[in-house]
Amino acid sequence: MRGIAKSFLGVRVLSGVNLEVAAGEVHAVVGENGAGKSTLMKILAGVHSPDEGSVEIDGVSVSFAHPVEAQRAGVAIIYQEFNLLPERSVAENVFLGREPVRRGLVDRTAMETDTTRLLKELGETSFVSHDLVRHLSIAQQQVVEILKALSQDARIIVMDEPTAALAEHEVELLYRLVARLRERGIAVLYISHRLREVFDLAERVTVLKDGALVRTADTADITSDELVRLMVGRDLGTYFPPRGTETGEVRLSVRGGGNAVLDGIDLQVSEGEILGVAGLQGSGRTELAKAIFGAEPFTRGTMSPLRPRSVRQAVAAGIGLVNEDRKAEGLALRQSVRDNALLVSRSVRRGGRTDIRELLESVRLQPPRPEQEVRYLSGGNQQKVVLAKWITVAPKVLIFDEPTRGVDVGAKAAIHDLMRGLAKDGMAIMMISSELPELIGMSDRIIVMRDGRIAGVLPAGPSEETVMHLAAGEVTP
Structure with missing residues (x-):
C-alpha cells in the first residue's frame, strides 16, 4: 500500500500511509484508537476506496469496489466481532454464500469433507465440521473465521484484535494458528493493543498516529518503551501512575x-x-x-x-x-x-x-x-x-x-x-x-x-x- 489517504465528511483519517507485508510474514499494525488502523485495513479489504494512493498484490496494481473483489484477490479480514451464524454448523459457516452444489442441491458432504481437510491442516482437533457454532468457545469460533479465509484461498489475512475476547489459555491456540499460517506462506497483518503479542509474533511492526505513518521497524530492533513512545508520545516509565503512600480504614x-x-x-x-x-x-x-x-x-x-x-x-x-x-x-x-x-x-x-x-x-x-x-x-x-x-x-x-x-x-x-x-x-x-x-x-x-x-x-x-x-x-x- 503506497501513499494511502482517506477522508470522511472532510475529516482526514489517513494521510500518505505506506504499508507492506511479505508472504509468510506476520506484520503488526499498532496505534491508539483513532490512529487509522481499521480504516487502512478496510481499504485493503475493499470496504472503502482510498482517496489517494495505490494497492499492489504480488506487484500487480489492484482496485476493489467491493469486499467480494478483495476476497477473490486473496484478501481476508477477521474482525474483532465475528461474522458467524450460531445455529449453523462449522462447515455451513465456512462455505456460507459459496456452498458447493451437486445436481442442483447443496453438497453437504463436499462442504464437510473440505472443512475437515482444513481443520487437519491447521492441526485443530477440538471440534468437527458438523458441530454447531453456538456450541463452540470464542477461540474455536475464531478458528472457524480462519477456516473461512483459508477456504477462499486467502494469501493475506488481517486479524483485528484477535485476542481481545480470549481467555489466557486460548491465546496459546491463536499463537499456534498464526504459526501455521506463516508456514503456509500466508501474509498476516496483525492489529493488537497487546505489546507482548506484537513482540512474540511479528517480524515487523508499523506504528500509526493520527492517521499518519510514524515508523516501520523490525521488532528485533525496537523496545516496548520505544514502541509506546511512538504511539502515545510518552515513555513507558510514566505509563503507570505513582503508587499511593497512605491507606485508611x-x-x-x-x-x-x-x-x-x-x-x-x-x-x-x-x-x-x-x-x-x-x-x-x-x-x-x-x-x-x-x-x-x-x-x-x-x-x-x-x-x-x-x-x-x-x-x-x-x-x-x-x-x-x-x-x-x-x-x-x-x-x-x-x-x-x-x-x-x-x-x-x-x-x-x-x-x-x-x-x-x-x-x-x-x-x-x-x-x-x-x-x-x-x-x-x-x-x-x-x-x-x-x-x-x-x-x-x-x-x-x-x-x-x-x-x-x-x-x-x-x-x-x-x-x-x-x-x-x-x-x-x-x-x-x-x-x-x-x-x-x-x-x-x-x-x-x-x-x-x-x-x-x-x-x-x-x-x-x-x-x-x-x-x-x-x-x-x-x-x-
Whole structure:
C-alpha cells in the first residue's frame, strides 16, 4: 500500500500511509484508537476506496469496489466481532454464500469433507465440521473465521484484535494458528493493543498516529518503551501512575469465605489501596469478584460490612463491580451514554451527579456526548462509561475485572490514572488482571489465586516470575 489517504465528511483519517507485508510474514499494525488502523485495513479489504494512493498484490496494481473483489484477490479480514451464524454448523459457516452444489442441491458432504481437510491442516482437533457454532468457545469460533479465509484461498489475512475476547489459555491456540499460517506462506497483518503479542509474533511492526505513518521497524530492533513512545508520545516509565503512600480504614474484610468454587478466602482492602488479584485462568479470580459482589455469593465465612446475598445488597452496601465483559454485562449498547452512566444510580435510587457532562469529563470521555449511543464508542471510551456508571453512586469498594482488556495504550493510561485518582480520594479498589505488567505496575499489594484459594500475598512490585510461580503452584506460599 503506497501513499494511502482517506477522508470522511472532510475529516482526514489517513494521510500518505505506506504499508507492506511479505508472504509468510506476520506484520503488526499498532496505534491508539483513532490512529487509522481499521480504516487502512478496510481499504485493503475493499470496504472503502482510498482517496489517494495505490494497492499492489504480488506487484500487480489492484482496485476493489467491493469486499467480494478483495476476497477473490486473496484478501481476508477477521474482525474483532465475528461474522458467524450460531445455529449453523462449522462447515455451513465456512462455505456460507459459496456452498458447493451437486445436481442442483447443496453438497453437504463436499462442504464437510473440505472443512475437515482444513481443520487437519491447521492441526485443530477440538471440534468437527458438523458441530454447531453456538456450541463452540470464542477461540474455536475464531478458528472457524480462519477456516473461512483459508477456504477462499486467502494469501493475506488481517486479524483485528484477535485476542481481545480470549481467555489466557486460548491465546496459546491463536499463537499456534498464526504459526501455521506463516508456514503456509500466508501474509498476516496483525492489529493488537497487546505489546507482548506484537513482540512474540511479528517480524515487523508499523506504528500509526493520527492517521499518519510514524515508523516501520523490525521488532528485533525496537523496545516496548520505544514502541509506546511512538504511539502515545510518552515513555513507558510514566505509563503507570505513582503508587499511593497512605491507606485508611479497612473498607472490605473477608474471613473464611467460601462457596462451590472458593474456599478459605481471607483478605482485606483499605481505603486508598489498590489490591491486585493474580492467577491463571480457572484459578477463581472472577469467581472471587462475583462472590464479593453478591452475584455468586459466599455461602460460608464472614464478610464486612456484610456478606451480600444479592447484587442489590452489595450495591446498597457500597460495593461495585466493573465486569470483565463490558459489552455483555456492563453496558446497554443501544442506549445513550447518559442512560448508561445513570444505570446504577437509577436502579438503587440513590445519590448520583446531576451534571452528566461534568461526570463524563471527570472520566475523560472523548468527546463527552451524553446522547451518543454507547455501541459507537471505542473500547476505551466504553470502559470509561462503565466507570462513570459506578462513580454516580460513590461506592466504598470498587472491583475491576480486566479493566483495560481490548483498549489501546493511551486509553489504558487514562484508566490507570482514573483508578489511582479514585484510590487517592479514599476508595478501596480490587483489580483483577491477566496482564502481569499492569498488575505489578498498579497494585499496592497482590493476592495470587490458585484452585479457588489464595496461594499467597505479595508486596508491591514483585517480579513476574514470582507471581507466576505462586499461580502455578511451584513454590510454597
